[in-house]
Amino acid sequence: MAPKIEYYCPCLSESPHPPPPNRPSSSYSFHPLHNLFFCEECDAVRCNRCVSVEVSGYYCPNCLFEVPSASVRAEKNRCARNCFLCPNCRNTLTVVPSDPPEDVDSRMSPIVSTTLGEPPFFLYCNHCRWDSAEVGITFEKPTGLAAQLQKFEDSAPESLEFERLKEHFEPFLRASSSSSALPSASSHHVHTNPITAAASSALARDIPGVGKYNPLSRSRVGREKGAHRQEYPDYKSRVEVGTALSGEADVEFLRHLETVSQVAALEQRWTNSWVSPLSASDLKPLRIPLQSKKSKRCPSCRHILIKPEQKAQSVRFKIKLVAANYLPAIAVTLPHAQAAIEMLKRTSKTTSAAAQAEEQQAAGALIAGHSYSFHLAFTNPLYDPIQIRLAKAIAPAQTAEGDEAAERARRSTFQIQLPSAAFPVGAFAEAWEYDDEDEAMFLDDDGMEVVEARGKKGKDGRGKTRSVGIVEKRANVTIVSGEVLIPKEARGDVKFNMLVSYTYRSDDPEPSEEAQTGTPSRSHGANKGPEMKNFSFYTVVDLGSIMYREEPKLTADL
Amino acid sequence: MPPIRDKFTIHSKAVVCQDVELKGDITIGAGTIVHPKATIFAIAGPIVIGSGCIIEEGAIIVNRRKEVMRIGDDNLFEIGCRVESPTVGNCNTICTRARVHHTLRISSYCVVGAGVLVVPTEDEMLDEYTVIYGPAAERRVWSGRGKVQEMDLRRKHAEYLREMLPKFNRLRRGDGA
Numbered sequence: 055m056a057p058k059i060e061y062y063c064p065c066l067s068e069s070p071h072p073p074p075p076n077r078p079s080s081s082y083s084f085h086p087l088h089n090l091f092f093c094e095e096c097d098a099v100r101c102n103r104c105v106s107v108e109v110s111g112y113y114c115p116n117c118l119f120e121v122p123s124a125s126v127r128a129e130k131n132r133c134a135r136n137c138f139l140c141p142n143c144r145n146t147l148t149v150v151p152s153d154p155p156e157d158v159d160s161r162m163s164p165i166v167s168t169t170l171g172e173p174p175f176f177l178y179c180n181h182c183r184w185d186s187a188e189v190g191i192t193f194e195k196p197t198g199l200a201a202q203l204q205k206f207e208d209s210a211p212e213s214l215e216f217e218r219l220k221e222h223f224e225p226f227l228r229a230s231s232s233s234s235a236l237p238s239a240s241s242h243h244v245h246t247n248p249i250t251a252a253a254s255s256a257l258a259r260d261i262p263g264v265g266k267y268n269p270l271s272r273s274r275v276g277r278e279k280g281a282h283r284q285e286y287p288d289y290k291s292r293v294e295v296g297t298a299l300s301g302e303a304d305v306e307f308l309r310h311l312e313t314v315s316q317v318a319a320l321e322q323r324w325t326n327s328w329v330s331p332l333s334a335s336d337l338k339p340l341r342i343p344l345q346s347k348k349s350k351r352c353p354s355c356r357h358i359l360i361k362p363e364q365k366a367q368s369v370r371f372k373i374k375l376v377a378a379n380y381l382p383a384i385a386v387t388l389p390h391a392q393a394a395i396e397m398l399k400r401t402s403k404t405t406s407a408a409a410q411a412e413e414q415q416a417a418g419a420l421i422a423g424h425s426y427s428f429h430l431a432f433t434n435p436l437y438d439p440i441q442i443r444l445a446k447a448i449a450p451a452q453t454a455e456g457d458e459a460a461e462r463a464r465r466s467t468f469q470i471q472l473p474s475a476a477f478p479v480g481a482f483a484e485a486w487e488y489d490d491e492d493e494a495m496f497l498d499d500d501g502m503e504v505v506e507a508r509g510k511k512g513k514d515g516r517g518k519t520r521s522v523g524i525v526e527k528r529a530n531v532t533i534v535s536g537e538v539l540i541p542k543e544a545r546g547d548v549k550f551n552m553l554v555s556y557t558y559r560s561d562d563p564e565p566s567e568e569a570q571t572g573t574p575s576r577s578h579g580a581n582k583g584p585e586m587k588n589f590s591f592y593t594v595v596d597l598g599s600i601m602y603r604e605e606p607k608l609t610a611d612l
Numbered sequence: 613m614p615p616i617r618d619k620f621t622i623h624s625k626a627v628v629c630q631d632v633e634l635k636g637d638i639t640i641g642a643g644t645i646v647h648p649k650a651t652i653f654a655i656a657g658p659i660v661i662g663s664g665c666i667i668e669e670g671a672i673i674v675n676r677r678k679e680v681m682r683i684g685d686d687n688l689f690e691i692g693c694r695v696e697s698p699t700v701g702n703c704n705t706i707c708t709r710a711r712v713h714h715t716l717r718i719s720s721y722c723v724v725g726a727g728v729l730v731v732p733t734e735d736e737m738l739d740e741y742t743v744i745y746g747p748a749a750e751r752r753v754w755s756g757r758g759k760v761q762e763m764d765l766r767r768k769h770a771e772y773l774r775e776m777l778p779k780f781n782r783l784r785r786g787d788g789a
Contacts, residue, residue: 142752143745143746150758150761151761152757152758153757153758153759153760153761154760154761176757178757178758181725181745182725182743182745182746182750182752183723183743183745183752183754183755184752185755185757185758187755187757188755315750315752
């Protein structure tokens, strides 16, 4: 299990402290950096759980046609053009012509056919070779399939039933909605279609226990509604409800099953809105369901964080306030594991991929009773250098069991040592702007102390370089090392919360234009001189599980 | 194990590129096209390939049994596939990166989908028009509709390759030693 690091999003909770990482429930508050957003107004991290999402547009995933929201309702969230879904494997169907009539010497027949192909056309799935002729759906023309299929869909028993219901209730809806509306608005109501009328009267329905809110004329409505209620005749359905839904036909079908594959699988059936037939050979092609593009907003200040482009085929965003543009990216590695893997790679000859993965896991294992150093690489996304300070997050007080138990608990958990001083990370610039990878660039960090950094390029740090401090500084990446001491009785995962706070110091005093580019916090007025802006966030660092010393190490046969 | 003696019998109308790895006793029929970087290993027994087949890059055809491995006409072996089946019929399509075990015999007009791993535990013969697809290697029977157009397309494909490949690749001619 490779070591990883995740960021904490408070999700609008009052206390900024993250939950202790050992609890399984706390894993939901920690996210990898690429899942997080950042709100500039509130200066806060937002995650997918706390943002408010709204639909910004609908499109068909096959033809990439943007459907205006008015048509979405009318077409029941499906694509109205020639896009269909194979009922068997849920791939997209293509329209193909039928084979030309075979000649006697069909094998050596010349390669000729009209470009348009011959009718009848049918739908064909390239993946599983299902075609719609198996269920009897063919078309005369290759275009305008939706219109041709409309006849089939309209004659389905469910839609006929629905139409009859609508017709039955329409006069009552009209009457009740027109009487309850203001006279000026009643003209609008007359022109609405039955669906909208049904929806609006459903909203105005009586709910027992809740007082009826009626901004319009009250007394008149009450009387008229009561009068109307007695006038509803009973609705007679087209088909006898008892027999249609009794499932007799289904039982007969199941009794005569020969193989399980004759029954339609769950994945094949639940895309359909209506109840679909049980047998797999009866499944009809479905229109492709539309998908939506969503835009996300900050929950507190309603600022837009993510806004996609209008065109369906473009994957870019008009507004993209992601946390990776504001927070430093942190990567955690265990140098002893990497060195072990490299040694294994050099010595082992032909191990399979699975054996190699096992070896890598074993190489990175943390054995109780040892102490290991780990590297944290900080990448600065801002265009100015920052100073980072790390601290161990103090866990909130846990249940006190007793002095002895607490003492034992403290002894058996691992100890972490982090660099305590602030260290700089260089500014981000395009690749061609860097002179060289030496530290002569960062001469402006004079007021900073570095804890003794003995192991400079400590990638092969298996030796005695156990210092806690800066390991390497390159372009906009700084690698620092910390230490974890695992006592013999420790068990479980090595996970700890880390507080990262960084200070952005703008070098040239031009707050009007530079202060707003990617700064984590707002500038206060027009200051001259460098301003210190501060931001801090919690992270959880997971170094892996502790392995016991007694277990034999998993070594490959070298 | 006796050393593998190479004996290639390549029809004069077949197009076999220089960069193909051939080993063992291989017979290639008329009009067959073998792309560069394909691999045909007749390790234990000979391989006979029919006419009009298209074997694309990265395809691996291996015969580890002593019996003759017969591949029929008009088959398409797409990129990266691996076939060890002792019998392959006509007009089949083995899609990209599919793997067919040596216990399976393929008849005609079958389709093995992309990435599918077909490893039956005992010897099995696929019916005609079987389609194997999906990660779980589900099967179903194709109705055969559209096969004339597909064969048309394959012949056009082969003709185009026969024209274009020699322009950009060196060809291997005749019998190897």
